[in-house]
Amino acid sequence: MEADYADKRILITGGTGSFGQTVTEALLERGAAEVRVLSRDEAKQDAMRHQFGDSRLRLYIGDVRDYLSVERATRGVDYVFHAAALKQVPSGEFFPMEAVRTNILGTENVIRASEDHGVKSLVCLSTDKAVYPINAMGMSKAMMEKVAQSHGLNNPTASTIVSCVRYGNVMYSRGSVIPHFIRQLRDGNPLTVTDPTMTRFMMSLADSVKLVEHAFVNAKQGDLFIRKAPSCTIGDLATALCNLYGITPDVRVIGTRHAEKLSESLATGAELARSDDMGDYYRINPDSRDLNYAPYFEEGVEGISAFEDYDSHTTERLTIEGVEELLLSIPQLRSDLEKWTKDGNNSARVHV
Secondary structure (H helix, E strand, O other): OOOOOOOOOEEEEEOOOOOEEEHHHHHHHHOOEEEEEOOOOHHHHHHHHHHOOOEEEEEEEEEEEEHHHHHHHHHHOOOOEEEEOOOHHHHHOOHHHHHHHHHHHHHHHHHHHHOOOOOOOEEEEEEHHHOOOHHHHHHHHHHHHHHHHHHHHHHHOOEEEEEEEEEEEHHHHHHHHHHHHHHHOOOOOEEEEEEEEEEEEEHHHHHHHHHHHHHHOOOOOOOEEEEEEEEEEEEHHHHHHHOOOOOOOEEEEOOOOOOOOOOOOOOOOOHHHEEOOOOEEEEEOOOOOOOOOOHOOOOOOHHHOOOOOOEOOOOEEHHHHHHHHHHHOOOOHHHHOOOOOHHHOOOOOOOO
């Protein structure tokens, strides 16, 4: 079941990023009355204005840290996609309070403005780094989820449904490893790999949009959704890209970076114990215990220890051929491969 966007007004915070542009295109194609983008970057907004050339796209300069700019952009909106965030792990390590201001306090502003203006549904985008977080970015995203879930705990009759989605690596998104590897390939440089055995969940931009839409259609107050996804090793990802571009793999191992894990988890065993299997998705129901402290300290829940974490080391592992097939599903990568071939690199394996 698809979300019905016909004649609806939708706000995307942080909407000039890869996810925002992909979902903007989908919303306009499916008849949205208005798509609003709230972000701080006027250059990227101007690029979007020229790219889409659609009067239904409305661009708002503002910052989720500032309640008034969020409040202004939320007036008259039906749905909100909250994608604005500080996402770079190294930046968060050096400037953790900036992650707090954007990822935690900014989320509180978006929730409050959505409630104040009667938004029907708000979906907050989170990350697998929020599970067992070891870095400031992941910790701030974990707190973002708690802020979102607390809305339902404190406002059980609220008209605005607030839910979260949690996803792994979104392939070919801005700042991700795939465009980085492609730049290195095109420049004739070795691919710099942290640890070839490191695993990550793989998700396309299209699937990340489907995950958010699934939340809009199915969410109850405080729900968190994940999409089942395969994983691959970083070493196999590098080899698959070299194969597609017809280049002999040349990989330089640089070692695990600061605040980086060997694998990532999309859900803990405790979360899966209270989840619903929805086919391609898990719905993780909120912990509904109230401020009666007995259920926290004097009573437990049977069966939680029977569930394992949903981890990139233990989920379905793609072969190199499987990674190649998944990579070829990315339109931007297919376009780059075609250009690579036309420029005289005829050994590239392009399947058009």
